[in-house]
Structure formats: C-alpha cells, structure tokens
Amino acid sequence: MSNSDSPQKSTGLHIGEAGPGCKKTDPMLIIDHVKKSFGGLTAVDVEHLEIPKNAITALIGPNGAGKTTLFNLLTGFDTPDTGEWEFLGTSLSGVPSYKVAQMGQVRTFQLTKALSLLTVLDNMKLGAKNQVGESIFRALFPRSWRKQDAEIEIKAIELLKRFKLDTKQADFAASLSGGQRKLLEMARALMTDPVLVMLDEPMAGVNPALTQSLLGHVLDLKKEGMTVLFVEHDMHMVRHIADWVVVMAEGKVVAEGPPETVMNEQAVIDAYLGAHQDTDLGVVTGRISIIDQEKDK
Amino acid sequence: MDWGTIINNTLAGLLTPTTIAFALAALGLAMHFGFAGLLNFGIAGFMAIGAYGYAISVLTFGFPWWGGMIVGIIGSILFAILLGVPTLRLRGDYLAIVTIAAAEIVRLLFLTTAFTDVTGSADGLFGYNNSGGFTSANPFPPGSYGWGPWTYNSETLWVLTFGLGVLAVCVWFLWALMRSPWGRVIKGIREDEEAIRALGKNVFAYKLQALIIGGIFGGMGGIIYAAFANVSPGVYVTSITFFIWTSLLLGGAATIWGPVIGAVIFWTLQAFLSNILPELALAGILPVSGTQAATLRFVLVGIGLMLLVIYRPQGIFGDKRELTFVK
Numbered sequence: 299m300s301n302s303d304s305p306q307k308s309t310g311l312h313i314g315e316a317g318p319g320c321k322k323t324d325p326m327l328i329i330d331h332v333k334k335s336f337g338g339l340t341a342v343d344v345e346h347l348e349i350p351k352n353a354i355t356a357l358i359g360p361n362g363a364g365k366t367t368l369f370n371l372l373t374g375f376d377t378p379d380t381g382e383w384e385f386l387g388t389s390l391s392g393v394p395s396y397k398v399a400q401m402g403q404v405r406t407f408q409l410t411k412a413l414s415l416l417t418v419l420d421n422m423k424l425g426a427k428n429q430v431g432e433s434i435f436r437a438l439f440p441r442s443w444r445k446q447d448a449e450i451e452i453k454a455i456e457l458l459k460r461f462k463l464d465t466k467q468a469d470f471a472a473s474l475s476g477g478q479r480k481l482l483e484m485a486r487a488l489m490t491d492p493v494l495v496m497l498d499e500p501m502a503g504v505n506p507a508l509t510q511s512l513l514g515h516v517l518d519l520k521k522e523g524m525t526v527l528f529v530e531h532d533m534h535m536v537r538h539i540a541d542w543v544v545v546m547a548e549g550k551v552v553a554e555g556p557p558e559t560v561m562n563e564q565a566v567i568d569a570y571l572g573a574h575q576d577t578d579l580g581v582v583t584g585r586i587s588i589i590d591q592e593k594d595k
Numbered sequence: 596m597d598w599g600t601i602i603n604n605t606l607a608g609l610l611t612p613t614t615i616a617f618a619l620a621a622l623g624l625a626m627h628f629g630f631a632g633l634l635n636f637g638i639a640g641f642m643a644i645g646a647y648g649y650a651i652s653v654l655t656f657g658f659p660w661w662g663g664m665i666v667g668i669i670g671s672i673l674f675a676i677l678l679g680v681p682t683l684r685l686r687g688d689y690l691a692i693v694t695i696a697a698a699e700i701v702r703l704l705f706l707t708t709a710f711t712d713v714t715g716s717a718d719g720l721f722g723y724n725n726s727g728g729f730t731s732a733n734p735f736p737p738g739s740y741g742w743g744p745w746t747y748n749s750e751t752l753w754v755l756t757f758g759l760g761v762l763a764v765c766v767w768f769l770w771a772l773m774r775s776p777w778g779r780v781i782k783g784i785r786e787d788e789e790a791i792r793a794l795g796k797n798v799f800a801y802k803l804q805a806l807i808i809g810g811i812f813g814g815m816g817g818i819i820y821a822a823f824a825n826v827s828p829g830v831y832v833t834s835i836t837f838f839i840w841t842s843l844l845l846g847g848a849a850t851i852w853g854p855v856i857g858a859v860i861f862w863t864l865q866a867f868l869s870n871i872l873p874e875l876a877l878a879g880i881l882p883v884s885g886t887q888a889a890t891l892r893f894v895l896v897g898i899g900l901m902l903l904v905i906y907r908p909q910g911i912f913g914d915k916r917e918l919t920f921v922k
C-alpha cells in the first residue's frame with residue numbers, strides 16, 4: 299500500500315518567507331480580497347492566498363473559521379461580497395458552479411451528498427463529463443450513447459475497485475455506511491477527471507480502518523498529478539500527508555507554511571486554543587494510534 | 596340494489612377518454628415529481644392550457660384540429676417555461692407555491708367574463724371537435740363497437756383510439772428518456788441537486804427540460820379530455836390536481852406504468868363509488884341523502900390518499916427503496 303511508508307512530501311512550494319499570503323512557485327488557485335459576510339458576521343475575509351499546484355494543501359482552523367464558506371465561494375456555490383480569484387489563470391468570479399466543475403475543479407461536501415436512491419454504479423457514472431446521452435435529444439437514440447456509456451462503466455468499476463466499493467455497485471447508495479459514502483463521494487468526484495480536488499472534511503465520521511485507505515487515496519491523487527486542497531481537523535493526519543498547511547481563523551488566513559513548522563506558530567496555537575481547549579481531535583477519534591503504528595514500522 | 600348496473604358502470608370506467616386523459620396528466624407528474632423531484636401542484640393548469648389552446652385556436656383562429664392540438668402543446672411548453680424560469684433556481688417548495696397559484700390564475704382567466712368572446716367564460720367552449728375536423732377524421736364508420744360494459748359508439752371509439760395512441764407515445768418517450776444518461780442526471784437531481792451541480796451538470800437546464808416534458812404530457816391530457824367532452828373551466832380546479840396526485844401515488848411515482856395504472860384504478864374506483872354510495876343511501880344503509888352520498892366519495896379519496904402516503908408511499912408498483920417521502 300502506498301501509505302505504509304512515510305509519504306513523499308513536496309517541497310520548495312513557496313517563494314520568500316512562508317507566511318499568510320506568501321507567493322507560490324507554481325500556483326493553481328490565486329485568491330484576492332475575497333470577502334463574504336452573513337449579516338453582521340464576516341465569515342471569510344481572505345486578502346491574498348495561493349494554492350500550490352501538484353501538492354496536497356491542508357486548510358485547517360477551528361470550527362466556524364470559514365473553511366467551508368471559502369470552499370463554497372471558490373466553487374461557485376456561493377457568491378462573495380467582493381473579491382476575485384483565478385484557477386489556472388482563468389478568472390472564476392461569477393462563473394456558475396457547474397462550469398467550475400467542468401473546468402476541472404471538483405469538490406466534495408462536508409455533509410456527504412451520496413445520491414441515496416441511485417445505485418452506487420449510477421452515482422459513479424454521473425461523475426463522467428461530456429456524456430452524449432445527457433443531451434435530451436440524443437438521449438432518445440441509444441445508439442449515440444451506448445458505447446460511451448459502456449466505457450464510462452468500465453472506468454467507474456475500476457475506480458470502485460480501488461475504493462473497495464465494487465461489491466456494492468448494484469446497491470442503492472442509501473445502504474452504504476457513512477464512511478463508505480465519503481469514499482463514494484470522493485470516487486465519484488474522480489470520475490470527472492479533475493485537476494484540483496477540494497475535499498471538505500473527507501475523514502470526518504470515517505472509522506479508523508477506512509481512514510487509513512482514505513489517506514492512501516488522497517496521496518494517490520497527488521501521484522497521479524492532481525492537486526488537493528482539503529479541510530481536516532486532525533493535526534496528526536494533516537502532518538502526515540499535507541505538503542502545505544493554510545490556517546484560517548475568524549475568516550482570515552492567519553498562518554501558512556509546511557506542516558512541521560506551521561503547527562508550532564503562536565498564531566495557530568492562539569487560533570485553536572482561543573476557540574477550543576481540546577485541539578487534539580486525534581485523541582478522540584483514535585486515529586493517532588494508526589499513524590503511530592505506521593511510524594513504528 | 597342493482598348490482599348489475601353498478602358492476603357494469605364500474606367496469607366501463609376502466610377504459611374511458613377521461614381515464615386516458617388523467618393517465619397522461621399523471622404521467623406528466625411522474626416526470627415532474629417521481630423522477631425529477633419537482634413539486635408541481637398545478638397540473639390542472641397544464642391540462643387547462645392544453646384544452647383551451649386546442650379549442651380556442653380552432654374556434655377563434657380557424658385552425659384544423661391537429662393544428663389546434665399543436666397550439667395546445669406549445670401553450671403547455673410556454674407555461675412550463677413561464678413557471679420554471681423564475682422558480683427553478685429557488686428551493687423546491689417555491690415551485691409548489693407558484694404552480695398551485697398559477698393554475699388557479701389560469702383557470703380564473705378562462706372563467707372571467709372579460710374574454711367571453713374567446714374563452715366562453717363559465718359556459719366554456721364546444722363544437723370545436725366538429726368545426727376543427729377532429730370528428731370527421733374518424734376512420735370508424737358509425738355503429739356500435741365492443742362488448743358488455745365496453746360498448747362504444749364510433750365517436751367514442753375514435754377518441755379512445757387516438758388517446759391510447761398518444762398515451763403509448765408518451766409512455767415510450769418517458770421510458771426512453773429515463774433509461775438514458777439524461778434520466779440518470781434527472782434522478783440525481785431529485786436526490787441532491789447540489790451534488791449534481793458539483794459534478795458539472797447544468798441543473799437548471801435539466802429541471803426546466805423535465806418541467807417542459809411533464810408539462811407537455813399534462814397538456815396532452817387536457818387535449819384528450821377536450822377531444823371527448825366540452826372545455827369547461829369548472830373541470831380544471833385544484834381538486835383535479837389532487838386527484839391526479841392520488842393516481843400517481845397510487846401507482847408509484849417513480850415508475851413508468853405506475854401513473855397509468857394508478858389513473859385507471861382511481862377512475863374505476865370513482866365510478867364504483869359514485870354508483871354504489873347513492874344506492875347505499877337509498878337502501879338506508881348509509882344515513883345520508885343521495886347527493887351527500889355522491890360527495891362522500893371525495894372524502895373517501897382524501898382518506899385513501901392519506902392512508903397511501905402513510906402506509907405505502909412508494910405506490911403499488913414502486914420499489915419500497917426507491918421512493919419514500921421521508922428522507
């Protein structure tokens with residue numbers, strides 16, 4: 299398994315000193331002055347942020363820091379009050395969410411969105427882009443889409459095998475466990491052939507055995523040339539797989555850097571201890587033991 | 596009690612132009628609600644527009660019958676667009692509110708005396724089947740056809756044949772769409788439209804397409820109804836919408852044949868109740884008058900609908916796993 303040894307970390311991602319808003323050698327996403335308020339509450343207020351290409355970036359911060367809201371803004375699921383951002387050099391301000399996804403920036407949701415009353419296989423097939431049969435006129439002529447549909451099915455089954463869900467392909471997604479739904483949502487996102495994968499708390503509610511394989515899958519994405527931006531509360535997990543860490547608190551980016559150094563910064567400790575005494579969610583979820591075991595090997 | 600008449604009338608209800616018309620409308624609701632998850636409470640409005648579109652273009656504009664029917668269909672498409680464009684981006688409940696209101700507005704517009712020359716106001720419209728040439732397009736020579744409760748004159752037989760043909764085409768159309776990747780997207784939207792959007796599909800466009808397809812079926816239902824009876828604003832009331840919902844839920848919302856068979860069962864049951872209840876009242880078994888007994892069937896429909904939703908929300912033909920109202 300790819301995750302049994304310590305993963306290969308990407309380095310040299312930033313230019314100059316690491317800190318909030320620092321430049322990246324090869325940015326995939328560039329965010330400027332993005333601000334979003336709900337009533338009187340400023341949920342997101344990001345002055346400048348760059349997400350490095352072909353690396354795993356963790357977005358951390360206490361609950362309510364604005365991580366999910368930032369995800370929603372970047373993917374077109376919500377519109378900011380001000381600000382612009384670009385993805386691979388194309389401005390995404392005002393671009394509707396489905397077009398953002400078509401451009402290769404795919405996301406998952408904090409609250410898993412399995413399409414419960416569709417089979418696992420249909421869930422997967424929905425992910426594929428540019429399907430001829432999804433046009434209402436051509437849908438009536440199976441000859442125009444049968445072949446493509448069969449190809450999509452092969453690809454879907456391969457991915458399901460990788461995520462150990464292939465035995466479930468004929469079942470309704472509703473019958474999956476919480477952890478399996480997270481896996482399905484991630485696998486389905488991969489069906490879109492994304493370049494940037496944004497995962498909102500992919501490990502939340504996943505049992506330790508599955509966590510292990512999820513970590514492996516996230517690392518595999520990077521190996522395959524994708525860029526990953528993920529939200530996670532578990533510091534051990536973040537330290538284990540992230541190449542870069544962005545810390546948010548009260549809507550702002552308060553720190554940035556490689557995981558080994560950023561976790562010790564005063565701003566980060568303040569952000570967490572200010573909000574939560576028990577930062578170490580790893581203890582609660584029992585995931586520490588897995589990573590410790592790995593280190594012992 | 597005259598059981599012979601009761602049974603005869605009930606069996607006749609199995610195949611009537613009304614049954615076919617409501618089966619079409621229920622098929623439209625299956626597209627809307629069963630497959631796409633769109634809460635349309637204005638299916639009566641689609642039927643009214645189909646029926647009036649046909650009748651008015653024949654009577655006022657001198658269209659041939661088939662031209663009038665095409666106008667009825669175009670009217671339903673425009674109605675779907677009019678309802679869908681402002682509401683489909685909003686949460687699902689808004690569509691429900693807008694459709695129920697729009698259907699009433701449509702009915703009242705046809706009822707108001709302001710346009711009596713065109714709409715016939717409360718009297719409705721008639722004679723268009725003759726003047727538009729639908730009646731004379733009848734390929735069956737005059738006479739009596741069929742057997743027992745299913746004995747028809749050539750005019751009714753013509754409407755039945757035409758209606759069954761339209762129904763068959765619509766059933767095929769829905770089946771062909773729902774087995775395709777397009778249908779997969781539609782069902783996905785029913786489950787969670789944000790997830791579908793995150794996969795790069797233009798959810799708004801799909802929902803509008805589904806609303807239009809279902810709207811066309813509803814409009815066709817109105818047209819078939821008008822091809823048999825007169826067009827009267829008293830028909831397209833909100834309770835008709837709920838009868839169609841009952842038919843749909845009875846058969847199974849997320850199925851192809853469910854709405855058709857649901858409509859057949861519903862109208863057969865209606866025929867049975869409207870025959871037996873007054874008889875029971877007359878025989879002194881029910882402590883109500885004859886007219887009260889006739890309306891009692893609508894009370895029974897309401898109770899039936901409630902029991903259905905509680906005990907068998909997936910309908911007779913639905914897969915228990917595929918449609919439950921509580922998610």
Ligand SMILES: Nc1ncnc2c1ncn2[C@@H]1O[C@H](COP(=O)(O)OP(=O)(O)O)[C@@H](O)[C@H]1O
Nearest residue numbers: 336339341359360361362363364365366367368
């Ligand atoms: N739709 C909304 N309406 C009002 N307030 C919201 C909404 N979405 C998020 N918020 C608020 O914005 C803040 C940031 O939320 P969120 O982005 O979900 O945080 P995180 O994902 O970092 O835990 C919170 O205080 C939250 O209550």
Ligand SMILES: [Mg+2]
Nearest residue numbers: 365366367408
């Ligand atoms: Mg969140």
